[in-house]
Amino acid sequence: MAATTSRTLELLSLLQSHRHWAARELVDRLGVSERTLRRDVERLRELGYGIESMRGSAGGYRLEAGTGLPPLLLTDDEGVAIAVGLRSQATAGLRGAEHTTLSALAKIEQVLPAPLRRRIDALASHATPGPGGGGGGSASGRPTPEIDTELLGALALACRDSERLRFSYTDASGQASARVVEPYRLVPVARRWYLLAWDRQRDDWRTFRLDRMADLFPTRVRFEPKPLSDDDARRRVEQALRHRDRSVTARVIVELPRDELVEHLGWYGRDVVADGPSRSVWPLEADYPENLAMALMWVPRGIRYRVEGPAEVLEFLAEQAERFAAAAAGSKNDSRRRS
Amino acid sequence: MAATTSRTLELLSLLQSHRHWAARELVDRLGVSERTLRRDVERLRELGYGIESMRGSAGGYRLEAGTGLPPLLLTDDEGVAIAVGLRSQATAGLRGAEHTTLSALAKIEQVLPAPLRRRIDALASHATPGPGGGGGGSASGRPTPEIDTELLGALALACRDSERLRFSYTDASGQASARVVEPYRLVPVARRWYLLAWDRQRDDWRTFRLDRMADLFPTRVRFEPKPLSDDDARRRVEQALRHRDRSVTARVIVELPRDELVEHLGWYGRDVVADGPSRSVWPLEADYPENLAMALMWVPRGIRYRVEGPAEVLEFLAEQAERFAAAAAGSKNDSRRRS
DNA sequence: AGGCATCCGGTCACTTTCTGTCCTGATACC
DNA sequence: GGTATCAGGACAGAAAGTGACCGGATGCCT
Numbered sequence: 001m002a003a004t005t006s007r008t009l010e011l012l013s014l015l016q017s018h019r020h021w022a023a024r025e026l027v028d029r030l031g032v033s034e035r036t037l038r039r040d041v042e043r044l045r046e047l048g049y050g051i052e053s054m055r056g057s058a059g060g061y062r063l064e065a066g067t068g069l070p071p072l073l074l075t076d077d078e079g080v081a082i083a084v085g086l087r088s089q090a091t092a093g094l095r096g097a098e099h100t101t102l103s104a105l106a107k108i109e110q111v112l113p114a115p116l117r118r119r120i121d122a123l124a125s126h127a128t129p130g131p132g133g134g135g136g137g138s139a140s141g142r143p144t145p146e147i148d149t150e151l152l153g154a155l156a157l158a159c160r161d162s163e164r165l166r167f168s169y170t171d172a173s174g175q176a177s178a179r180v181v182e183p184y185r186l187v188p189v190a191r192r193w194y195l196l197a198w199d200r201q202r203d204d205w206r207t208f209r210l211d212r213m214a215d216l217f218p219t220r221v222r223f224e225p226k227p228l229s230d231d232d233a234r235r236r237v238e239q240a241l242r243h244r245d246r247s248v249t250a251r252v253i254v255e256l257p258r259d260e261l262v263e264h265l266g267w268y269g270r271d272v273v274a275d276g277p278s279r280s281v282w283p284l285e286a287d288y289p290e291n292l293a294m295a296l297m298w299v300p301r302g303i304r305y306r307v308e309g310p311a312e313v314l315e316f317l318a319e320q321a322e323r324f325a326a327a328a329a330g331s332k333n334d335s336r337r338r339s
Numbered sequence: 340m341a342a343t344t345s346r347t348l349e350l351l352s353l354l355q356s357h358r359h360w361a362a363r364e365l366v367d368r369l370g371v372s373e374r375t376l377r378r379d380v381e382r383l384r385e386l387g388y389g390i391e392s393m394r395g396s397a398g399g400y401r402l403e404a405g406t407g408l409p410p411l412l413l414t415d416d417e418g419v420a421i422a423v424g425l426r427s428q429a430t431a432g433l434r435g436a437e438h439t440t441l442s443a444l445a446k447i448e449q450v451l452p453a454p455l456r457r458r459i460d461a462l463a464s465h466a467t468p469g470p471g472g473g474g475g476g477s478a479s480g481r482p483t484p485e486i487d488t489e490l491l492g493a494l495a496l497a498c499r500d501s502e503r504l505r506f507s508y509t510d511a512s513g514q515a516s517a518r519v520v521e522p523y524r525l526v527p528v529a530r531r532w533y534l535l536a537w538d539r540q541r542d543d544w545r546t547f548r549l550d551r552m553a554d555l556f557p558t559r560v561r562f563e564p565k566p567l568s569d570d571d572a573r574r575r576v577e578q579a580l581r582h583r584d585r586s587v588t589a590r591v592i593v594e595l596p597r598d599e600l601v602e603h604l605g606w607y608g609r610d611v612v613a614d615g616p617s618r619s620v621w622p623l624e625a626d627y628p629e630n631l632a633m634a635l636m637w638v639p640r641g642i643r644y645r646v647e648g649p650a651e652v653l654e655f656l657a658e659q660a661e662r663f664a665a666a667a668a669g670s671k672n673d674s675r676r677r678s
Numbered sequence: 679a680g681g682c683a684t685c686c687g688g689t690c691a692c693t694t695t696c697t698g699t700c701c702t703g704a705t706a707c708c
Numbered sequence: 709g710g711t712a713t714c715a716g717g718a719c720a721g722a723a724a725g726t727g728a729c730c731g732g733a734t735g736c737c738t
Contacts (some may be wrong), residue, residue: 002724004696005344006386009410016446019500020561023714033698038715047345049450056706058561059713061393065452069418071348071410072450076624078443079408081436085424085443097420097462104417104424107355110390111411123436144625161358222397252666285366294633297659307666317667320636324660326637327591327646341695343725362685374726377686395735398684 004040007032011040013073015051015063022174044070076116083108083120087149090156090188098188099230102156109140121150151210152186157194158218159183162225165197166217169208181206181225185233189241196233198226207240248292250280250309254299264300289316343379346371350379352412354390354402361399383409415455422459426488429495437527438569441495443602448492490549491525494534497557501564504536505556508547520642521562522567524572533576537565542633546579579598589648591621603639612660628655 013019014029027037041051041061050066050278053059063070074082086105090098112120158165158278165183170176181197188194192209199206258274261282265272275281286292292313299305307317346369353360353368366376380390380400389405392398413421425444429437451459497504504522509515520536527533531548538545558566592602597613600621604611614620625631631652638644646656 002343002382004341004724005382008344009386010409019449019496019502034714035699035716039696042716043344045340047348053714054705054706055712055714056686057708057712059706061714063450065450065456067452069413069415069452069455070450071351071412072446073410074443074446076408077439078446081428081439081443082421082425084436085428085440086421088428089420089424097423100416100420101424104413107411107413107417110358111404111409112401113406114434116408117404123665157358157598163358180586231659290636293636293663296663297629297632299662301655301658305662305666314667316640317663319640320487321663321667323644324632324635324656324663327644328656328660336342339363342694373685374687374728375726378725381687392685392734393735395684395737396683397736398734400685538696 008040008043009071009073012044012049012063012070015061016070016073020060020062021187026061035069076113079108079112080116080119080123083112083116083153084123087120089113090149090152098186102152102186103160105153106156106160109157130302148210149214150291151213152193154216154218155183155186155210159185159195162222164200164219164221164223167213170212170214179206179208180219181208182225184225184228185230185237187234187237189237194237194241196237202233205236206239228328248289248310248313249283249285249290250307251282252296252299252307254280254282254303254305256280256303261300265298266293268298289313293317293320347379347382348410348412349384350376351388351402351409355412359399359401365400416453418447418451419455419458419462422451422455422492423462425598426459426548429488429491435641437525441491442499444492445495445499448496458650464486487549490537490555491551492533493555493557494522494525494549498524498534501561502559502563503560505558506552507554509551509553518545518547519558520547521564523564523567524569524576526573526576528576528580533580535572535576544575546576587628587649587652588622588624589631589646589652591635591638591644591646593619593621593642593644595619595639595642600639604637607634607637629654632656632659 011026011030014026023034023037027034030037030039030040041053045051047070048067049070050064052062052064054062086101086108090101090105109117153166157163163180164179164180166178168176169179180200181195182200183195183197186193186197187196192211195208195210195213197206197208198204240262253275255278256264257278258280260273261280262269262272265282269282272280274284284292285296286295289312292309293316296305296317298306307314350365350369353365362373362376366373369376369379371379380392386409387405387407388409389403391401391403393401395403422444425440425447429440429444448456494504496502501521504518505516505517505519508518519539520534521539522534522536524535525532526535531550534547534549534552536545536547537543592614594617595603596617597611597619599610600619601611604621610620611619611621623631623634625634628651631648632655635644635646635656646653
């Protein structure tokens with residue numbers, strides 16, 4: 001057996017766990033002579049990992065940024081933290097980076113020992129839910145869509161590896177059916193995830209909403225993927241969704257110059273457009289009126305605004321207004337309203 | 340030079356990038372004989388990584404969950420995705436797992452080539468901000484605290500490696516000063532991060548709020564850390580904060596049995612307690628009234644509630660109520676303004 | 679059932695690398 | 709200058725890695 005490969009990995013692991021190491025310490029841990037250690041360091045350097053060394057009485061080795069990313073040697077805990085992070089990131093969405101996030105997630109999911117996986121599933125459901133998105137809880141009445149990150153991980157793997165899947169699906173009309181598909185792409189649209197796949201039974205592309213899938217069974221049968229560009233995929237999904245799963249949209253007209261509003265809102269205000277010199281229009285889109293109303297709260301205090309949108313939204317606002325007013329008045333005996 | 344170690348890593352990398360590999364393909368890529376490949380696989384198995392093999396015409400190798408987490412061999416993109424994920428996770432907070440997340444973050448930050456780091460910094464500021472937490476935007480008037488994830492990463496490294504730091508700090512009273520400290524722990528409290536460190540000039544423990552630090556300079560001088568338990572650290576920080584940075588709290592009395600409310604709220608409702616058979620109390624805490632009010636929106640529609648809390652909160656609610664009402668009424672029947 | 683493609687692992691001879699020891703140098707800090 | 713640290717050449721013996729060859733096992737397909 002090759003002591004040397006595993007030792008090299010261990011060295012890398014040590015160097016990653018603390019920044020600074022004296023040769024002496026490393027020698028003790030690895031159980032080799034000092035000369036061999038130097039040779040190991042040399043080897044790692046040849047592989048492109050930046051190991052800096054310092055002489056003198058506080059000398060030692062230090063793993064720095066090199067030309068490439070070295071293999072990450074993680075403890076179990078760290079692996080869990082990373083997996084949880086990736087799952088929630090996939091959920092929260094980082095526009096344009098979904099694909100990469102999923103591929104990183106797939107890499108970890110693939111090698112995750114079972115006990116760790118259980119810890120992740122547990123943790124992920126305790127994680128702070130995103131801004132009106134994702135995360136845990138098992139509330140049924142709660143309007144925030146929940147994303148089953150476990151499912152997401154499994155699907156990411158299957159897409160990457162072109163592995164045929166079996167699952168049951170409940171479509172928009174409540175009809176359940178068993179499906180056998182060849183999965184291609186996961187596409188996030190408006191806080192929900194969709195799977196684009198080739199349906200073997202219908203011999204055509206189909207789009208599946210993740211929260212309507214159940215009983216996923218990876219068949220371990222590989223298929224030959226047809227060519228499909230990212231653009232194609234997105235287009236197909238968007239087309240499939242054109243007439244369903246519409247989200248709630250509204251326009252908020254704020255009595256504030258565009259720049260001022262944008263500065264106040266930061267990231268949320270990226271779509272704000274000016275409507276004259278002292279007024280802005282803030283287009284909002286959300287999956288539920290609740291989330292839409294939450295955004296309104298960030299309009300600077302004391303500033304007036306007006307909302308244009310479907311009756312559903314306006315009714316919701318009126319209802320919330322009433323409840324807020326009642327709550328505020330009810331507790332304060334001196335019925336405080338500002339006039 | 341050792342072709343074998345690097346080849347082993349490359350094999351691992353291949354196995355991680357796709358699930359399934361035929362021996363033939365691997366042999367072609369690695370440029371060795373089939374026998375040697377088998378030996379390499381054997382070596383990896385001995386190291387505890389689960390490589391499954393299948394015979395027959397669709398045979399091949401497959402990296403599965405093993406006993407331990409294998410070294411992760413990431414592409415640049417994946418590394419970036421992971422780093423971004425970890426930064427935002429540290430920000431969003433996962434109670435109890437902060438430490439692990441930071442240690443994983445430190446590991447990656449340490450070895451991140453400069454160009455990748457730049458991409459991360461750019462991306463992180465575009466990421467979706469959490470629920471009233473973290474994330475990007477540079478708004479000054481926005482009440483959500485912003486967290487400089489770059490700073491967080493650098494501090495995590497310095498804590499781990501016991502590296503003395505220099506920075507300038509602006510305290511609560513607006514007084515700026517230059518500090519030299521020995522950093523020990525990063526502690527998140529109520530959506531903000533604090534650094535617990537030993538102040539070399541004052542010869543005592545000090546707590547620094549991250550968003551008040553600037554011009555961080557890692558001295559690369561190591562220090563001998565004094566013993567300090569996690570509990571100790573947390574206690575010190577909490578004590579230091581006792582009289583500043585208070586957050587907003589309130590109690591919401593909801594006319595709904597506890598279980599029903601909890602089921603509806605999911606994660607958010609973890610602190611709900613019963614108040615009689617048909618009423619519940621939902622304690623809320625947030626850094627700003629905005630965030631507190633957002634939670635109220637999740638009380639099931641049609642259910643009445645009452646809020647007990649500081650005047651600040653009630654006033655805020657009253658104001659929002661008025662704005663909502665105005666927005667709802669204003670657009671509906673086309674009378675532009677309220678009253 | 680038979681054929682074929684695939685993985686399995688033993689043996690052998692040969693080559694390459696790895697390792698520890700010994701040594702001389704370079705560099706940094708005190 | 710003294711000391712602690714890393715650097716790296718030389719050498720010889722031990723250890724490993726490697727390819728070629730083989731008969732065997734297993735699973736899929738016809």
